[in-house]
Amino acid sequence: MRLHFTEAQRAFRAEVRAWLEANVPAEPLEDFDTEAGFTQHRLWERTLSDGGWGMVTWPKAYGGRGCDLIEWLIFEEEYWRAGAPARVNQNGLFLLGPTLMEYGTEEQKRRFLPAMASGEEVWAQGWSEPGAGSDMAAIRCTAVRDGDHYVINGQKTWSTRARWADWLFGLFRSDPASSRHRGLTFLLVPLRSPGVTVRPIRQLNGLPGFAEIFFDDVRVPVDNRLADEGAGWQVAMATAGFERGLMLRSPARFQQTARRLVQLYNERRAEADMDPAIRDAVVRAWMGAEAYTLSTYATASRLIKGGHIGAEASLTKVFWSELDQRMHETAMAILGAEAELLPDGGGDESRSWLEGFLFAQAGPIYAGTNEIQRNIIAERLLGMPRA
């Protein structure tokens, strides 16, 4: 054990900080779930990747910077500290990216990763279906082999950012006779293909943050398959590991929220201190964010030494999502009568407590609900009997 940043890591942090200070837009961008905001965020991804910061952990050949996971965490800390724009391509960069790295062919990596890092191709995730939410193995959307193509029919739903995204990665039933976890295949589907219909779904804040997608004889080349036919479930579980843990929701985000909460508390101390539970919650927020960060550094260290993320990603998912919910509830309690006011001129969840509060309600639902995570923790980590 050696708990301090090395000289090189400190230099890396300084380099990230300097670049962000020089490049982060002074004015916040519009919400990325608006058409204008989506375009602005895509352009920002371009700026990031021109600076070599698109996805720092990837090899340079794929548009990355060749950094290790510790540097990734440092990058994220600086990114959130700088108040830089939300990552519009987060599902591609943080979920599909690492999955491609593990399961993709060399050709697939070269085809997809650089365009992902530059924001040229924005990705949506297509797992859930109307009948397959928590019970993801109930997927019915089919992809039937026809020569060197798959023909997709059926429906996906709740697909984040699919409204304006270019590509979708999803799980499809390639063996119509199969059931549950068998016979599923992981495919990469261009959303502008003939036969694809994207219908936006408005979220609590009124913006079309996700969409349902209908497939009507959509033809996708076999080359767009990740791993073997029928191996989709195993690939998807690897992706879920990234989603529940350090990639999609790195600790920096929550550290930043905790810092903002401490600041809010200090600004409004006279009102906040009416209820000692608020001060307590603020302190707990900081401790929680700190604990999540430490745990993630420990995980990253283990992964660097060749470890793997398994069911313990479920512990992570429960921890950050409930921490986030409590932090935003505390902020609302401090704000009191002002909490309900819509932010002047908009503002995404990293700036507006109200937007953040709404989004925090989704945390215990997406990436696998917390009930499901608790089942996984109990059954797979604690070895308790299955229901």
Place this chain on the structure above:
Amino acid sequence: MDFTFSDDQLEFTDTVAKFLRKEVTPTLIRSLWETEDGRSPELAAKLAELGLPALSVPEALGGLGLGDVDWLPLAREFGYSALPDALLDTAWLAAGALAEDTGNPVCAELLTAIAAGEARIAVGHPANPLVEDAHRADRLLLLHDDGLHLVPASEVRLEARGSLDPSRRLFAVGWQPRAETRLTADPRVAARLFDRGALAVAAQLVGLSQRILDLSTQYTGERQQFGKAIGTFQAVKHRLADVAVLVEFAKPVLERAAYALANGDPLAPVFVSHARVAAGDAAAAAARNGIQVHGAIGYTWELDLQIFMKRIWALDGAWGPRRFHKARVSDFVVDRAGGLDPGDLFAAAS
């Protein structure tokens, strides 16, 4: 001791509840979101026909001469239906304050108009930086350092501010207090107005919690995953059962508060605050667990659940947030060692 509502109270509540369920549908609520002023004059007229504006007006002035205890179950129903109208401000809060001085011809005249459904009064208090439904008011009842003022709509400047809950129409109000607008300098009237405001919020929060429970038990009984209704999973059941426990134990706390307020009990402020905290805790849990058991569909604009969650989140800061009310309770119990004798349960009024 009789801790029950009378048959008359229950019957009237039932009539109002039936009316609200039929008329104040999510479809109506959503259609009003899209309108400029957010209110339906037809709905207001029908509510007046039911006699609701007349409730707190003394009988001598054409009213029903009822009070806080009668309002409580009605306000719960207003919450249950997420009524898109600040009727309670006119009919419970303002009428309640005006009825304290019926010798004043201004009050008497206005109360008569309220009873007839012909006057709408918006209520402004420093606890709320903004005033609800100020755009529809003939007069505004506004608290200033020197007392409570009754200000004609023509004398105020309004600036609309958006709320998380599109049904709430909130306004920053610019006005100048004048000697002629002052209704009373008695701080006790303003204090009772505040407590009524807080109790009205508490009652609506309880009704809203019940609505979320009803929507959630229904949905989880229908939605299937893993080949069975998700309501069969213990984790789902327990989330809703937890809310039911909180709601159940908020109700009598609210009833004591209403009774104390109606009877001029000096401990009414403490009891109201207790009610407001209990209702707020129940409602926060109802919204949190309600959306959770719905899954992603609960996070959509389409699902009506949002109407009730957003009303909860918006009201939770109104008429003193929970932190304020908790401080009033803690000041009484901890700092003044109040309420520690079993005989204190119903305080001085008993």
